[in-house]
Amino acid sequence: MSSQDDSPQLYAAREPIFPRRVKGNFRTLKWWLMGVLLGIYYITPWIRWDRGPAMPDQAVLVDIANRRFFFFMIEIWPHEFYFVAGLLIMAGIGLFLFTSAFGRVWCGYACPQTVWTDLFILVERWIEGDRNARVRLHRQTWNGEKVRKYGTKWLVWLLIAVGTGGAWIFYFADAPTLLRDLFTLNAHPAAYITVGILTATTFFFGGFFREQICIYACPWPRIQAAMVDEDTLTVGYRDWRGEPRGKLKKGQLDPAQGDCIDCMACVNVCPMGIDIRDGQQMECITCGLCIDACDEVMDRIGKPRGLIDYLALSDEVRERQGAPAIPVWKHVFRPRTMVYTVLWAGIGIGLIVALFLRTDIDMSISPVRNPTYVVLSDGTIRNAYDIRLRNMSNEPRPFFLSVADAPSIRLTIEGEAGQLVTVPADEQASFRVYLTAPPGIEASRSASTPVRLWASVPGETARIYGETVFNGREQ
Amino acid sequence: MVDQEDKTPENKVTPASRQYPDPKRKLRQEVAKTGHSWDGIEEYDNPMPRWWLWTFYITIAWAVIYWLFYPAWPLVTRATQGILGYDSRAAVVSDIERFNTENQVWFDRLLATDVDAISDDPELQRFAVNAGGSVFRAQCSQCHGTGGAGVQASGFPNLLDDDWLWGGTMDDIHETVRYGIRNEDYPDARWSQMPAFGSDGLLDEGEIDQVVHYVLQMSNQGHDAELATAGEEVFLNNCASCHGESGEGDYFVGAPALNNQVWLYGGSFEAIRHSVYYSRFGVMPGFADRLRDAEIRAVAAYVHQLGGGE
Ligand code: SF4
Ligand code: SF4
Numbered sequence: 160m161s162s163q164d165d166s167p168q169l170y171a172a173r174e175p176i177f178p179r180r181v182k183g184n185f186r187t188l189k190w191w192l193m194g195v196l197l198g199i200y201y202i203t204p205w206i207r208w209d210r211g212p213a214m215p216d217q218a219v220l221v222d223i224a225n226r227r228f229f230f231f232m233i234e235i236w237p238h239e240f241y242f243v244a245g246l247l248i249m250a251g252i253g254l255f256l257f258t259s260a261f262g263r264v265w266c267g268y269a270c271p272q273t274v275w276t277d278l279f280i281l282v283e284r285w286i287e288g289d290r291n292a293r294v295r296l297h298r299q300t301w302n303g304e305k306v307r308k309y310g311t312k313w314l315v316w317l318l319i320a321v322g323t324g325g326a327w328i329f330y331f332a333d334a335p336t337l338l339r340d341l342f343t344l345n346a347h348p349a350a351y352i353t354v355g356i357l358t359a360t361t362f363f364f365g366g367f368f369r370e371q372i373c374i375y376a377c378p379w380p381r382i383q384a385a386m387v388d389e390d391t392l393t394v395g396y397r398d399w400r401g402e403p404r405g406k407l408k409k410g411q412l413d414p415a416q417g418d419c420i421d422c423m424a425c426v427n428v429c430p431m432g433i434d435i436r437d438g439q440q441m442e443c444i445t446c447g448l449c450i451d452a453c454d455e456v457m458d459r460i461g462k463p464r465g466l467i468d469y470l471a472l473s474d475e476v477r478e479r480q481g482a483p484a485i486p487v488w489k490h491v492f493r494p495r496t497m498v499y500t501v502l503w504a505g506i507g508i509g510l511i512v513a514l515f516l517r518t519d520i521d522m523s524i525s526p527v528r529n530p531t532y533v534v535l536s537d538g539t540i541r542n543a544y545d546i547r548l549r550n551m552s553n554e555p556r557p558f559f560l561s562v563a564d565a566p567s568i569r570l571t572i573e574g575e576a577g578q579l580v581t582v583p584a585d586e587q588a589s590f591r592v593y594l595t596a597p598p599g600i601e602a603s604r605s606a607s608t609p610v611r612l613w614a615s616v617p618g619e620t621a622r623i624y625g626e627t628v629f630n631g632r633e634q
Numbered sequence: 635m636v637d638q639e640d641k642t643p644e645n646k647v648t649p650a651s652r653q654y655p656d657p658k659r660k661l662r663q664e665v666a667k668t669g670h671s672w673d674g675i676e677e678y679d680n681p682m683p684r685w686w687l688w689t690f691y692i693t694i695a696w697a698v699i700y701w702l703f704y705p706a707w708p709l710v711t712r713a714t715q716g717i718l719g720y721d722s723r724a725a726v727v728s729d730i731e732r733f734n735t736e737n738q739v740w741f742d743r744l745l746a747t748d749v750d751a752i753s754d755d756p757e758l759q760r761f762a763v764n765a766g767g768s769v770f771r772a773q774c775s776q777c778h779g780t781g782g783a784g785v786q787a788s789g790f791p792n793l794l795d796d797d798w799l800w801g802g803t804m805d806d807i808h809e810t811v812r813y814g815i816r817n818e819d820y821p822d823a824r825w826s827q828m829p830a831f832g833s834d835g836l837l838d839e840g841e842i843d844q845v846v847h848y849v850l851q852m853s854n855q856g857h858d859a860e861l862a863t864a865g866e867e868v869f870l871n872n873c874a875s876c877h878g879e880s881g882e883g884d885y886f887v888g889a890p891a892l893n894n895q896v897w898l899y900g901g902s903f904e905a906i907r908h909s910v911y912y913s914r915f916g917v918m919p920g921f922a923d924r925l926r927d928a929e930i931r932a933v934a935a936y937v938h939q940l941g942g943g944e
Contacts, residue, residue: 171681368685375683529781533941536797536894538854543794543941573939574753593941598895 173371175297176432178280179290179424183451192268193277201322204329208232211553213584221331227585233514236551238521245510249503256499258386260491261469262393266380267446272372275323275365276430279316286312290427316366317358324357370431374442390490394445395470396425396436399479404436407460418462425449425467435467445469520558521549522614524625527591531630540603541595542629548590548614550582556616557581560592563611563624568602569595570612579617594629603631737765741928750804752935759935766936769929773921774937782940787900789916794941797896800824801885802944808934814920815888823920826887831872832911841868846907852881852893853901 208218208231215222220229228235228243235242257264266273287293287308296305328350329337340346341354364372373380387393401419412420419436426434428449431442435449453467474484527543535541550556560578562568570578573591582588594610596603602610607628615622668677700706704716740761744752753759771780777790784792791799800810810824817823831837837845848865850857870879876889883891890898899905899914921930937943 169681170684170687172684371683371685375686527781529779530783530794533783533792533794534895535795536891536896538895541795541941573941591939591941 174432176370176430177290177293177297177427178430178448179427179452180284181424181428181448181452181455183448183454185447186451189268189277189446189448193274196269196274197278201326204326204334210234214553215333217333219330220333223331234551236521236549238523238549239517242510242514245506249506249510252499252503252506255386256496256503258383259388259391259499260496261445262387262391263380263383263443263445266373266383266444270379270444272364272377273430273444273446275319275361276369278319279365279369280430282315282319283312286315313366316362320358320361320365321354323361324354327357328353370442373431373444380441388495389472390493390495392445392469392471392487392490393439394435394443394447394450394467395439395472395475396467397465397470397478398436398438401436401466412460412462418457418460418466420456420460422456424452424456428452439472518621518623519551520556520614520616520621520623521551522612522623522625523547524612524627526627526630532632534632535595538598539595540598540631541593544592544594544612544627546590546592546612546614546625547587548580548582549587550584553584555581555583556619558614559617560590561613561615562594563613565596565602565610567597567600568610568629571595596629596631601631602629604634605631606633607631740765741926744928744931749808749931749934752804752931753939759939762932762935763939765929766932766934769925769933770936773925774933777918782937787897787905789899789914791898791916792896793937795896796942796944797891797894798885798942798944799883799888799890799898802938802942804934804938804943806885807937807943808931810918811925811930811934811937812920812922815916815918817917817920820920820922824888826876826889827915828876828889828909828913830911830913833913837868837872837910841865842907842910845869845873846903846910849881849892849906850903853895855901 203219204217206218207216208229209216210229215229217229218231220227222229226237233242254265283293287296296308299305325341332350337346337350341350368376396419398417400417402417403415404419404421405413405416407420412418425436426449428451429435430446430448431444433440433442435443447469450465450467450469454464457464457466469487470484471490473490478484523546525545525547527545531542533541533543546560548558550558557579558581560570560572560580562570571593572578572580573593575590580588580590592612602608607630609626610629611624611626613622613624666679668679670677701714702716703718704720705713706716707714740758743758744762747755747758752762770778770782778784778793779790782793784790786792796802798806800806800815813820813823815824816827829836832839832842844861844865845868846865847857847861848863848869851859851862869881873881873892876887877883877892878889881892883889895901897905898916899909921933925933
């Protein structure tokens with residue numbers, strides 16, 4: 160190493176980014192989406208839904224203590240978790256679909272990191288002014304103005320962060336009660352800890368970490384790369400149209416130069432701090448803000464829009480050779496996206512069908528294996544089963560238990576006189592059930608015989624069965 | 635992916651020749667490479683972000699803080715204690731204490747309830763069964779098995795069936811657990827002894843064979859009809875006083891029923907003959923001094939609901 164400058168730099172500070180304000184179609188779309196998404200996030204827990212007495216009246220509720228998930232008219236029990244798994248798979252495939260069709264739209268428009276960062280930048284701009292003012296403030300030494308403006312900004316960020324962390328916990332408990340408890344300091348410590356952690360992450364990720372989350376921390380961009388191909392829409396710069404770039408001379412475009420007037424508008428608005436004219440880059444979240452910025456400039460100098468545009472890589476090849484770009488819909492409707500759509504819709508239809516077919520009772524049987532059978536004094540063979548019955552309606556119901564197709568096997572229930580048990584509303588209950596077989600019959604003499612147990616609600620059509628085995632004394 | 639190099643017409647500017655507006659900004663191409671290449675994929679030697687370095691320092695500082703507050707460095711007899719004085723053993727002890735205090739309410743309720751009325755209170759019954767279950771697994775399972783099935787034909791009674799030696803009501807079971815069986819530690823323990831008809835010379839070999847066949851007949855098993863008929867008289871004279879005229883047994887003296895299918899020491903000719911010849915002497919410890927009264931009640935409730943309770 161000859162000089163200080165040549166020695167490799169092992170650690171690099173983040174270069175602060177001061178995105179400029181921009182107007183345009185994509186910016187408008189982003190404002191709307193931000194409003195809708197934040198609205199959904201903050202308002203959802205406050206929607207009420209009447210489920211009758213003794214049941215929570217919150218439309219969306221993850222009730223961890225009672226192990227229930229409520230979603231409007233749907234109530235999911237732990238044993239039906241496959242619905243949640245199915246929804247998560249659908250969300251995953253939905254992301255695949257959108258990514259292969261439109262590239263990083265999730266990152267550019269819908270990701271919480273993007274939405275909250277956008278919101279934090281908005282606050283920053285309100286308080287400190289637009290890009291130039293913010294750069295100036297950043298460079299200037301600490302004085303009253305800087306302290307006041309930074310202090311206000313951090314305070315507003317903190318309030319948003321507390322609100323964000325606060326809203327999260329309302330999904331897990333009755334929102335009005337929890338809100339009151341939070342303020343009267345009666346809420347569970349876990350609630351305060353959760354709010355604290357989410358406040359800290361929102362504050363730091365939205366205020367200070369910003370694009371670094373996308374570049375260094377988030378796993379999604381790494382996965383995303385596998386879903387992108389030459390038909391995927393990305394944001395690109397038509398360098399064959401823009402180059403050689405050059406400043407306007409006396410307000411005029413030199414006919415020998417390209418359309419890019421090197422005004423840096425696209426760079427100044429970019430929340431990721433990159434220059435899209437360098438080509439597609441890892442950092443680009445395809446938010447479209449540079450398109451808006453450039454279109455505005457093109458309008459002003461009387462050139463066609465689209466110097467920076469949503470482009471597929473295959474378009475680039477075509478356009479360089481003078482052919483027109485393939486229409487967007489042709490990029491979007493291609494076998495890959497159709498396969499994703501079919502998969503997505505298939506799982507969705509399956510889930511809906513399963514949702515309508517499910518009964519509101521359920522039974523699980525676990526045979527007692529210690530010991531496998533008991534010989535009673537009259538020589539009959541008895542097996543025991545732990546049976547769990549679930550009553551998924553909001554009133555207590557009787558369950559009648561019986562054995563199918565084996566009239567000589569008797570069913571009795573520990574602690575009950577008959578074959579009828581009652582399960583309280585919206586609960587599950589366990590019972591020790593005995594099957595007793597007389598010594599002569601096949602079941603009591605063979606190692607294991609399949610049996611089917613039925614549980615039905617008298618006077619209703621609800622009926623469900625479970626398969627298990629009867630163990631006899633092998634001879 | 636599209637290889638741009640090939641498709642770029644010659645007259646177009648290549649990225650390397652571009653004028654970059656900010657001279658401080660480094661072009662990607664200028665960043666040194668590590669020199670590694672896998673299938674033509676090369677690696678830039680970009681500097682680490684500074685926050686990453688800070689995070690690394692913070693983890694080191696955290697470790698030092700942790701040493702100060704928690705047990706950390708092993709010394710000769712024990713580790714350094716840390717300012718907080720945390721001790722996992724003490725934590726367990728205090729946990730146990732806490733559970734005991736919480737359970738005390740229930741144990742008090744168990745003690746205040748009549749033994750045979752426990753099951754009338756579903757909440758109390760549930761507590762008793764759970765508490766009794768854990769007592770059972772710790773104290774009783776060595777002989778009676780974790781599932782309560784005993785050890786077949788070896789003298790460890792099965793508690794799941796409907797056959798009892800000393801009675802299967804809550805009160806009976808409670809009493810048995812308290813004082814045990816043939817247990818000299820407690821004068822109140824249940825006590826009885828069957829004579830050893832063979833080894834003490836009370837019956838001759840022939841009479842013993844006869845009575846064994848009679849018992850086999852009584853329990854519906856394969857037997858010699860002639861010997862069994864002859865054995866009836868032997869039975870009535872020697873055995874019926876305890877086991878009953880038809881072999882129904884007697885809880886009062888702990889005499890097992892002989893006319894059914896449950897055999898504590900086995901129901902074969904050899905096993906029954908051994909019992910008659912040498913007698914048996916099953917014992918069980920009493921738990922009055924080992925367990926608290928409430929625990930004894932709990933374990934009785936547990937055993938009672940295993941399937942055989944009377
Ligand atoms: S890279 Fe990750 S954090 Fe950034 S916008 Fe995309 S999904 Fe969100
Ligand atoms: S380059 Fe353009 S599309 Fe990409 S992140 Fe920056 S502003 Fe958004």
